Amino acid sequence: MSEKKEVLSVGIDLGTSRSSISASNGQRHVVESYVGWPLDMVARKVLKKPILVGHEALENRSMLDLHRPLEEGLIKDGSEKDEAAVRELLRHLLGLVGIDPDAHNGVKVRAVVGVPAEALRVNKQQVRKALQDSVDSLLIVSEPFAVAYGLEALLHTMIIDSGAGTTDFCVMNGRLPTEEEQRTLTQAGDFIDEQLMRLTREHHPEAKFSIHMVRQWKEEGSFVGQAKNPVIVTAPVGGKPTQIDITQPMRQACESILPPLVESMLDLLSRVQPEYQERVRNNIVLSGGTGLIRGLGPRLEQELHSVGGGKVRVVKDPIFVGSDGGLAIAQDAPDSDWDRLVG
């Protein structure tokens, strides 16, 4: 048996909505977390592929048995198809950075995968199982920790990583965060989508639209507080494309995550040792796609006034901040440690 010499390190942010990968060969990719199998022979013939992943799957969803295999940032429990879908998603991501998941092209693949802060042991084992045949060694980390590591925000910092499935909180005190220093909320992007769908239906009962359209509207026009411009979108009404104003539903939907977000932020802050609380308050990092909602950072700062004020920094490149952090961990961990993480 020949010893593999070359090492390829990857960081993966396995997200409910999007998943990203950053590799030590300089490649970075993001895909929508969708996997689909052609519904029948006709679909297979048209699509010419046995499995479609990401945007391609979403685009051809009418011909596919489409799966979004992650729920609240974790592999859905109970469905073999969802487990298969997450395997395919991971294989696809590895393929994008040049790794043949079956042969590895003669390289040793070391992966760091970020999962929600409060992911249970069983969820972590599911991730490990899904990846065990595709990588040589695997390290599972909490997503906000990966973000903190990538930003080198390791001391007296609070990370709020808000994605589609979960909003993860983590206070960094120069050591691995304890359970008390981490929190996961399910109020995140998907929750806003559901609210926006419901509220838009209430405001415009005659309009027809899907959750995918709502998701796109949110990505283009989300905000909290004062609207900069009215949010006008196009949706069919009686079969005719019609412009509808969703400014009010958009505000309400986006602001629906504020109470639990603020509660968790203040609660975690109250647990920080008193002498460090001010430093942590002034060092809050907001990352993730949902963190890009216009006005969210300033609104959180406003809420901090009641406890003495603070600063919230919004990460500008939320797509890769988690996977880049994972990659940094993968590259920093010594070989001797990786040898213990095989299998």
Next chain:
Amino acid sequence: MANVDRIKRQLLRDLVEQNVDLIQGRRSRPLRRRDGWRLAARVASVALLSLGLFGSSRLISTLSVPPRAAVAAAAVSPLASAASRTAPALSPAPAAGPLVPPEPISAAVFPLAVRKIVLDPGHGGSSSGTRTSQGLVEKELTLDIAQRLRHLLEQDSFQVVMTRDGDREVPLEQRGQLANRSGADIFVSIHLNWIDNRRSRGVETYYLGPTEDPYLTRLAASENRDSGYSMADMRRLLDRIYAGVRQDKSRRLAETVQGALFQSLGKVSPEVEDRGVKAAPFIVLLTTEMPAILAEVSSLSNDEEAQLLTKPLYRQYIAAALAQGIRAYAEAVEGAPESVPPQEKGFDR
């Protein structure tokens, strides 16, 4: 910079150890046990926040943590709390025959850990449960509380299975069957009460057993309405009840949860009554094979309770109280030798 490198090295070491534990199936901490002051700090911060969220000074001024030790004590010492009660007669004999008292079996024979919990949000789908004229519907509130409770229990490393996770109709017998199939350790059904005396705002917790109380008979009949069981099925099911252990564990669980609910909610609304732990023949408890309770966590019939139930923080508080009771029960059965169950007959509250 050197400092950052040192921190990184330490972090990576700890991270790798954590993952090696995961690979080797080692479990460093099955349950999270919080220090009292941390819990107090959490509740205090939630209370402070509620000022901003609700502006309810009364709610804030009265929020506090139920004494955990007292709750745990209820779980460990069932004899003390049950001293004035008598145990229900179990396993009814065939209709024509006399009632035969079952052989009691010591629960101490089965000091097993609680890992998996089935939460059963009452009602769902076309079965709405009770509702107020203001539009509060029991099925929606029970689901909300159960979802909050699930989150809290999962934080404590319990595995949680829900009988329903949406507005879905699940027949009563299927709820029990789901719990049995999933190999759950305990089953907690969550309901909201409707009490004829609308000034009453009590919490009460049930475990399976017969009752002669006409109110409980009516309540059980109402909750069992859509079970689809015939009388013959019912008799067979009753025959299946395992006399000593499950009943005793169910009662302990009920006592612990009821204690946590009353102590906790009593701080928020001092008028809340402790309506106690009771035995009643609910189908949903009858079909389960593990310790099972049905908690009436609030009274929708009372206007003030109904008003409080519109507040997310109050629902969170109910969930936290239930979680505390469950946690105390789990810690007690795992960590303390259990007493032999009382062998009295009959039951009254």
